[in-house]
Amino acid sequence: MGEFELIRHYFAAAACARAGGDVVLGIGDDCALLAVPPGEQLAISTDSLTAGVHFPDPCDPYSLGQRALAVSTSDLAGMGATPIGFTLALTLPFVDSNWLAEFARGLDAMAAGCDMRLIGGDTTRGPLSMTLTVFGRVPVGEALLRSGAQPGDLLCVGGALGDAAGALPIVLGEREADTVEAAALLRRYWSPQPQLALGQALRGKATAALDISDGLLADCTHIATASSVSLLIEQARVPLSDSLVRFAGTEQALQCALGGGDDYLLAFTLPADALPTMQSEGWPVHVIGHVEVGEGVRLVDADGRSVGIGHPGYNHFTN
Numbered sequence: 001m002g003e004f005e006l007i008r009h010y011f012a013a014a015a016c017a018r019a020g021g022d023v024v025l026g027i028g029d030d031c032a033l034l035a036v037p038p039g040e041q042l043a044i045s046t047d048s049l050t051a052g053v054h055f056p057d058p059c060d061p062y063s064l065g066q067r068a069l070a071v072s073t074s075d076l077a078g079m080g081a082t083p084i085g086f087t088l089a090l091t092l093p094f095v096d097s098n099w100l101a102e103f104a105r106g107l108d109a110m111a112a113g114c115d116m117r118l119i120g121g122d123t124t125r126g127p128l129s130m131t132l133t134v135f136g137r138v139p140v141g142e143a144l145l146r147s148g149a150q151p152g153d154l155l156c157v158g159g160a161l162g163d164a165a166g167a168l169p170i171v172l173g174e175r176e177a178d179t180v181e182a183a184a185l186l187r188r189y190w191s192p193q194p195q196l197a198l199g200q201a202l203r204g205k206a207t208a209a210l211d212i213s214d215g216l217l218a219d220c221t222h223i224a225t226a227s228s229v230s231l232l233i234e235q236a237r238v239p240l241s242d243s244l245v246r247f248a249g250t251e252q253a254l255q256c257a258l259g260g261g262d263d264y265l266l267a268f269t270l271p272a273d274a275l276p277t278m279q280s281e282g283w284p285v286h287v288i289g290h291v292e293v294g295e296g297v298r299l300v301d302a303d304g305r306s307v308g309i310g311h312p313g314y315n316h317f318t319n
Contacts, residue, residue, distance in 0.1 A: 011088070014104055016111035017118040022084045022137065032119035034084060036137050043136040043143065045075035051128040056171055061099045063190035065106025070192045071213065072132040073114045074264040077199035078211035080144040081136030083114050088121035089131040114194060144202060144209035149227035149269040153207050155289040156275075158195045158266040160241040161216055163188035165260020166248050177247070184243040192264040201283055202268055209268035215259040219267055220297045227269075230294030236302045237288045258299070 011017060012027045019026045025033035036042055049068055051057035069086065076083055088107070092100075111118065116134070167185035169175040194211075202209060208227055212219045216238070224231045235254065244253045257263075269291055270278070278285045292298075299307040 011104055011107075011118060011121070014108045014111075014118060016108045016116060020117065021115075023117045023119055026085070026117060026119045032085070032087075034119075034135060040137045040139055041143065043076055043079045043081035043138050044133065045072065045079075046131060046133045047072040047075070048131045049129060056173075057128055059171075060190075061103035062106035062109075065103040065108075066110040066191045067106075067189070068130055068132060069107055069110040069114070069116065070194055071262075071264055072134045073110075073116060073196070074192065074194040074211040074213070076134055076136040077194045077196045078144065078209055078266060079136070079138060080142065080199040080203040080206075080209070081138040081196075082200060083116045083196060084135045084137055085117040085119040086111075086132050086134045087119060089124075090121065091124045091126045091129045093126065093128055110191070114196060139203070142203045144199060144206055144268070146208050146210055146223050146226035149208040149223055149229050149231070149291045150271075151229060151291050151293045152272070153269040153291040154272055154275060154287050155220070155231050155233065155291060156268055156270050156285050156287050157212070157216070157239065158198050158268075159284050159286065160239040160244070160257075161212065161263050161265065162253055162255075162257030162260050163241055163244050164192065164262035164264075165215075165256035166244045166253065168260070168262075179247070181243040181247040184241070185247060189262060192262070194264060195266045195284075198266055198283055201278070201281070202266070202270075205274045205278065206268040206270050209266055212263040212265050212267050213261060215261040216263070216267065217258050217297055217299070218261070223267070223269065224295060224297055227291075228295070230292040231269075231289060231297045232292055233289040233297060233299050234302075235299055235307055237286070239286045239288070 017027050022035050024035050055064055073083060163185045167189040170177050170182055171189055208223045210219055210222060220231045238257050240253045240257055301307050
């Protein structure tokens with residue numbers, strides 16, 4: 001099967017490749033055409049995923065298709081953007097029809113859940129990897145940035161942290177587990193759900209935001225640096241799922257939440273007077289600390305004493 005037949009058969013025919021909404025023209029020409037409403041800006045982000053680094057090889061292709069698009073789309077959530085579409089550049093060592101069919105099916109399922117359309121890309125031969133570029137739109141001046149946190153703001157996250165990191169030993173085959181808890185953690189690893197609606201609800205309320213990909217401590221450092229402030233995290237207020245605590249134990253669960261990464265939930269700073277409205281509307285807002293004058297990230301225990309930060313998060317060139 002040649003490159004163009006592969007694209008037509010597995011990707012151009014998928015439901016997510018149909019034009020519509022903000023996509024005027026999708027796959028089939030040299031470029032896609034996007035129509036951005038007046039008063040809005042394009043939000044664009046690119047992620048590369050490499051076998052053996054971002055996912056184990058071999059792995060289930062359906063799950064990989066879901067995960068690949070979800071982790072990329074999460075960047076749009078972190079900016080408060082409404083999704084439009086994505087491109088996929090896929091490098092394959094060889095053509096495996098069954099693998100491609102399942103990968104495309106997983107990709108299409110996540111695209112449907114995120115209201116994303118496949119608008120183009122490329123296929124090449126080589127070591128298994130994929131690069132996805134996602135496109136969204138956001139009203140002018142309303143994008144969530146990392147640089148607006150102010151002393152006195154609350155530091156919040158969008159849900160329980162650490163589940164995906166807790167699943168990693170199972171994903172890598174270092175631990176066997178056939179329990180309800182393990183299944184819950186594996187769902188968070190293979191099928192994270194970008195918090196798109198929460199990101200849009202935070203427009204005009206949050207002073208800074210991002211999605212948590214490299215670990216809470218590492219990603220909060222990005223907000224602290226961009227905003228020229230210090231973020232104080234109260235260790236006891238970091239939300240953990242019951243599944244993670246039962247599976248890994250409280251101490252290890254906390255380490256997963258602080259430095260494990262792969263959560264793809266939002267971390268954001270919020271003025272205190274905005275919290276009641278967000279909570280009354282039912283948004284998953286968990287206060288874990290606050291913003292102070294200073295620099296960097298500080299972790300404290302229940303008595304307010306500083307806790308040493310061991311593993312701050314993932315970095316491709318130091319881990």
